[in-house]
Amino acid sequence: MSQDRALTGQEFELRPESRKRADRPKGLEWALVVLAILYPVALAAGPLFAIVWGALSSGFGAMMRQLTSPEAVNALKLTLLLSFAATALNTVFGLVVAMVLTRDDFKGRRVLNGLIDLPFAFSPVIAGFTLILLFGRNGWFVNLIDALNLRVVFALPGMLMATTFISLPFVARAVAPVLRHVGREQENVAYTMGAAYWRTFWSVTLPNIRWGLLYGVSLTFARAVGEFGAVLVVGGGVTRFTETATLYIYRSLDDRNEVGAYAMVLALAVISICLLWLMEYARKHAQDE
Amino acid sequence: MNATRAQTYSPASVAALPWGRWSLRAVALIWLGLMIALPLAVLFEHGLREGIVRFWAEITNPLALAAVRLTIFAAAVMTLINAAMGTLTAYVLVRYRFFGSRLFNSLIDLPFAIPTLVTGVMLVLLYGPQRTLGAWLEARGAHVIFARPGIVLALLFITYPFVIRTVQPVLMAIEREQEEAAWTLGASRWQTFSKVILPMITPAIISGALLSFARALGEFGSIVVVAGNIPRSTLTAPVYVFGQIESQNQMGASAVSILLLALSFTLMLLVDWMQGKRGGGHVAR
Amino acid sequence: MMLKHDGTNLSVADVGQFAKLSHIIILALSFLAAAGCGGPSDSNSEATLTLGAYTTPREAYNKAIIPEFQRRWKAKTGQEVEFQESYQGSGAQSRAITSGFEADIAALSLESDVTRIAEAGQAGQPGQPGQPGLIRHDWQANQYRGIVSTSLVVIAVRPGNPLGVRDWPDLADLTRRGLKVLTPDPKTSGGAQWNIVAIYGAALRGYAGVPKGDPRAAREFLGSVLRNVSIMDKGARESITNFEKGVGDVAITYENEVLVGRQAGQKYDYVIPRSTVLIENPVALVDAYADKHGVRQAAEGFIDFLWTRDAQRVFARYGLRPVEPATAQEVAAQFQPAGDVWKIDFLGGWKKVSQDIFGPNGVYTKSFEELHTSP
Numbered sequence: 001m002s003q004d005r006a007l008t009g010q011e012f013e014l015r016p017e018s019r020k021r022a023d024r025p026k027g028l029e030w031a032l033v034v035l036a037i038l039y040p041v042a043l044a045a046g047p048l049f050a051i052v053w054g055a056l057s058s059g060f061g062a063m064m065r066q067l068t069s070p071e072a073v074n075a076l077k078l079t080l081l082l083s084f085a086a087t088a089l090n091t092v093f094g095l096v097v098a099m100v101l102t103r104d105d106f107k108g109r110r111v112l113n114g115l116i117d118l119p120f121a122f123s124p125v126i127a128g129f130t131l132i133l134l135f136g137r138n139g140w141f142v143n144l145i146d147a148l149n150l151r152v153v154f155a156l157p158g159m160l161m162a163t164t165f166i167s168l169p170f171v172a173r174a175v176a177p178v179l180r181h182v183g184r185e186q187e188n189v190a191y192t193m194g195a196a197y198w199r200t201f202w203s204v205t206l207p208n209i210r211w212g213l214l215y216g217v218s219l220t221f222a223r224a225v226g227e228f229g230a231v232l233v234v235g236g237g238v239t240r241f242t243e244t245a246t247l248y249i250y251r252s253l254d255d256r257n258e259v260g261a262y263a264m265v266l267a268l269a270v271i272s273i274c275l276l277w278l279m280e281y282a283r284k285h286a287q288d289e
Numbered sequence: 290m291n292a293t294r295a296q297t298y299s300p301a302s303v304a305a306l307p308w309g310r311w312s313l314r315a316v317a318l319i320w321l322g323l324m325i326a327l328p329l330a331v332l333f334e335h336g337l338r339e340g341i342v343r344f345w346a347e348i349t350n351p352l353a354l355a356a357v358r359l360t361i362f363a364a365a366v367m368t369l370i371n372a373a374m375g376t377l378t379a380y381v382l383v384r385y386r387f388f389g390s391r392l393f394n395s396l397i398d399l400p401f402a403i404p405t406l407v408t409g410v411m412l413v414l415l416y417g418p419q420r421t422l423g424a425w426l427e428a429r430g431a432h433v434i435f436a437r438p439g440i441v442l443a444l445l446f447i448t449y450p451f452v453i454r455t456v457q458p459v460l461m462a463i464e465r466e467q468e469e470a471a472w473t474l475g476a477s478r479w480q481t482f483s484k485v486i487l488p489m490i491t492p493a494i495i496s497g498a499l500l501s502f503a504r505a506l507g508e509f510g511s512i513v514v515v516a517g518n519i520p521r522s523t524l525t526a527p528v529y530v531f532g533q534i535e536s537q538n539q540m541g542a543s544a545v546s547i548l549l550l551a552l553s554f555t556l557m558l559l560v561d562w563m564q565g566k567r568g569g570g571h572v573a574r
Numbered sequence: 575m576m577l578k579h580d581g582t583n584l585s586v587a588d589v590g591q592f593a594k595l596s597h598i599i600i601l602a603l604s605f606l607a608a609a610g611c612g613g614p615s616d617s618n619s620e621a622t623l624t625l626g627a628y629t630t631p632r633e634a635y636n637k638a639i640i641p642e643f644q645r646r647w648k649a650k651t652g653q654e655v656e657f658q659e660s661y662q663g664s665g666a667q668s669r670a671i672t673s674g675f676e677a678d679i680a681a682l683s684l685e686s687d688v689t690r691i692a693e694a695g696q697a698g699q700p701g702q703p704g705q706p707g708l709i710r711h712d713w714q715a716n717q718y719r720g721i722v723s724t725s726l727v728v729i730a731v732r733p734g735n736p737l738g739v740r741d742w743p744d745l746a747d748l749t750r751r752g753l754k755v756l757t758p759d760p761k762t763s764g765g766a767q768w769n770i771v772a773i774y775g776a777a778l779r780g781y782a783g784v785p786k787g788d789p790r791a792a793r794e795f796l797g798s799v800l801r802n803v804s805i806m807d808k809g810a811r812e813s814i815t816n817f818e819k820g821v822g823d824v825a826i827t828y829e830n831e832v833l834v835g836r837q838a839g840q841k842y843d844y845v846i847p848r849s850t851v852l853i854e855n856p857v858a859l860v861d862a863y864a865d866k867h868g869v870r871q872a873a874e875g876f877i878d879f880l881w882t883r884d885a886q887r888v889f890a891r892y893g894l895r896p897v898e899p900a901t902a903q904e905v906a907a908q909f910q911p912a913g914d915v916w917k918i919d920f921l922g923g924w925k926k927v928s929q930d931i932f933g934p935n936g937v938y939t940k941s942f943e944e945l946h947t948s949p
Binding site: 025046 | 387398527531553
């Protein structure tokens with residue numbers, strides 16, 4: 001159906017020669033460069049600086065005390081747990097979907113392709129809402145849940161589903177173009193040599209797509225860590241139990257605990273930047289291959 | 290349409306698949322069915338449960354309409370700015386070499402990594418009335434936070450990478466020779482850009498713009514912190530839906546959600562179609 | 575793109591990565607099952623109580639009442655009680671509980687939010703005919719009618735009250751154009767509903783400069799105040815913290831929000847309008863969930879505790895006016911005297927008010943729509 005958008009920042013068409021032909025700007029062109037840099041600085045640098053300043057405004061010690069309080073620690077733990085789990089699920093199934101998209105051909109493929117992108121179109125609040133419609137007290141599955149004595153909404157399973165949902169497309173969308181690009185040649189060779197399907201996947205396919213995969217995985221994780229709207233709706237905000245890092249920030253601002261809020265913002269920003277580094281690292285390696 | 294024609298498995302590989310190709314297909318379909326089709330179905334069922342008349346009444350409710358209008362308006366303003374600045378940034382990154390350009394390139398994806406709530410908090414921190422910058426602006430009558438400019442600002446930050454990342458690859462693929470040919474024929478830099486390069490990157494700009502527009506339609510985490518929730522002036526559609534979810538009117542939430550979803554999804558289909566039309570970028574086999 | 579691969583390139587790291595992934599998946603799925611099943615473990619030696627409350631008494635419960643209760647309960651029965659607390663706008667919390675948030679105790683801002691929980695799931699609710707409600711006893715049976723604390727609707731102003739706001743008429747568009755008023759959104763916030771009720775009731779009682787007993791005039795007055803509202807936050811707490819951040823000129827809020835804010839070092843003043851409503855906050859045991867979790871005894875113990883002198887003193891410490899008469903006497907000096915204070919009964923009780931003022935054709939709903947949809 002469609003090409004995969006370059007939204008994921010892959011630049012596989014980059015030819016090394018083009019890069020070398022970038023010039024140093026001359027004269028008025030510097031104005032363009034300066035403008036291009038000042039714009040994001042105005043958007044982001046000021047606020048980022050403000051956060052650091054806000055977090056440290058009562059001193060480093062106070063900030064650390066906030067970050068090591070049981071509420072903050074639990075919030076971070078929950079965020080990381082949900083993110084790891086969601087990423088794991090989306091990696092496995094994202095790979096499957098990507099393989100089916102690019103290596104298989106059947107009538108429903110276009111539908112599949114369209115479905116994958118749907119989470120991008122959902123506002124996170126709506127995503128959380130549909131989970132309540134499905135698993136809440138008046139939901140479709142209420143009888144099943146009661147029978148199994150499960151708690152889904154306003155509890156961790158619901159939050160995990162929400163997080164998985166909103167971070168769903170990244171792996172599939174990052175891996176599919178690579179798979180397409182890499183092509184079937186090597187795999188077919190392996191098959192004709194008698195290799196089993198999984199062995200081929202492990203030894204041939206996976207290594208070829210590993211940088212695209214890493215890129216998709218880091219995007220997924222970053223998205224999961226940052227989720228707010230969906231877990232706000234479906235989570236219930238119970239401190240230390242269903243309160244993620246983002247919900248913690250939201251509540252701390254309410255509690256007038258500014259240092260705590262900004263400290264957590266800083267913590268999340270650090271995590272995000274690490275993930276960003278990972279993304280760029282993967283992207284660069286993908287280019288170099 | 291991708292140029293990889295439908296490829297069938299060679300006999301050996303079909304035998305090699307543990308339970309036939311259907312197993313993988315089934316897994317993919319079940320996964321997407323459960324995770325995506327199911328929420329979609331329940332949303333539609335709930336929103337349309339009481340008939341099309343009720344649905345229509347909900348989405349034409351004056352407050353809902355106002356919220357949707359504001360969302361579209363803010364997203365549109367943001368998209369225009371984003372298209373212009375994104376193209377500029379992509380051009381600068383591809384064509385020029387300067388100190389820190391590689392670092393800059395890496396930082397572009399930062400908005401993808403940062404939680405939207407954090408974006409909102411940062412903006413309030415910087416532009417809120419109590420802070421120096423905010424107070425300075427307020428004194429001059431420029432309201433940013435809890436006013437529409439704040440919304441556009443938040444959206445700009447969040448969608449910053451979109452246009453850049455769709456335009457960059459295309460710019461890089463453009464043959465340098467074409468540009469140089471234009472120069473040797475006496476065209477100025479600007480003419481080269483507008484007559485040679487711009488037509489070639491326009492589809493990419495539009496793709497990126499549409500993507501950022503679609504993304505902005507659903508934005509919640511930053512807006513809820515930064516906007517004031519006053520209908521018609523600062524209440525966006527996702528925040529309106531949030532309010533409806535938490536109030537008596539869950540049907541209204543579903544109805545407007547369906548509307549938003551339809552809008553976003555149409556836009557994304559449009560983007561797909563455009564990128565498909567643009568023709569192969571990826572090596573075909 | 576050169577594909578450099580010859581079958582031996584599959585690094586140990588790659589395999590390890592995938593193995594780790596599978597472990598994580600298995601972990602995640604079993605975690606999901608475990609977390610989903612049942613709920614907190616209960617035995618006779620320990621119990622977990624889930625409290626669903628509104629935003630305002632957060633400090634009172636979290637910092638003082640709950641720890642004190644845990645101590646006493648352990649001393650009295652030997653049982654360790656752990657608390658899971660959720661604080662959000664009263665309306666939002668009420669709806670969360672009816673949607674599946676399994677709170678054992680509901681401590682909300684107004685009676686109709688508790689009534690909603692009581693009636694949830696009864697015949698008439700879509701899809702669940704004949705199911706009994708979540709609250710199955712008469713939660714208003716005691717001498718306090720289930721009300722555990724009270725407060726007043728007041729107007730918070732900047733230090734020194736530079737704009738000289740004294741009473742409701744000062745907030746109306748007629749006398750003060752351009753005045754920026756903060757009040758939360760009645761859809762989600764109980765406090766907001768109290769605010770609206772206070773304005774409308776005061777107008778009806780003749781304290782707003784409009785003819786007494788004239789519903790139309792009162793409604794117009796309400797509209798003219800609403801015209802000056804610049805932001806509507808989700809909850810009372812969010813509203814006042816925005817005010818603290820420098821937004822707006824005045825904020826209509828709970829008296830105890832202001833007092834708690836001042837305790838936290840915030841500097842603002844407040845005025846009690848000449849006529850205002852007595853905010854009454856109910857607490858109720860949510861039978862369905864308490865029984866499901868097997869924590870009825872501990873939950874009832876907690877609720878009973880709320881009316882003891884000690885707990886009431888804590889409420890007073892955090893700015894809420896106690897209902898227990900002796901305690902109220904004791905702390906009277908802490909609170910500013912108020913003029914004309916009336917209860918929700920004046921407007922017919924919450925059931926009537928929910929319809930007449932906040933219903934689809936209610937006074938507030940219509941005023942709000944008119945304000946924000948006229949060209």
